[in-house]
Amino acid sequence: MEDEQQPKSLTLRQMLQSVLAGALGVQSGKNRERDFSHGKPSHFILLGLGFTVVFVLVILGVVKLVLYLVGL
Numbered sequence: 001m002e003d004e005q006q007p008k009s010l011t012l013r014q015m016l017q018s019v020l021a022g023a024l025g026v027q028s029g030k031n032r033e034r035d036f037s038h039g040k041p042s043h044f045i046l047l048g049l050g051f052t053v054v055f056v057l058v059i060l061g062v063v064k065l066v067l068y069l070v071g072l
Contacts, residue, residue: 008038009038009039009040010034010035010038010039010043014034015035015039015043015044015047016047017031018031018032018035018039018044019044019047019048019051020051022048023048023051023055
């Protein structure tokens with residue numbers, strides 16, 4: 001009966017939460033099942049690529065900041 005209350009397609013928030021949880025390795029089995037049954041692979045691929053680009057840019061920014069602060 002729980003499945004009847006869930007919408008057929010996932011919201012952007014649900015997909016973002018799934019991508020972040022998957023990146024951290026803490027995705028629950030229930031949410032993974034929901035993603036595979038109601039989500040579109042292309043949406044998860046695009047969000048995953050976007051997350052990866054943002055993650056790399058943040059790491060690059062932190063490294064540049066640390067190097068700047070130590071005077072290199």
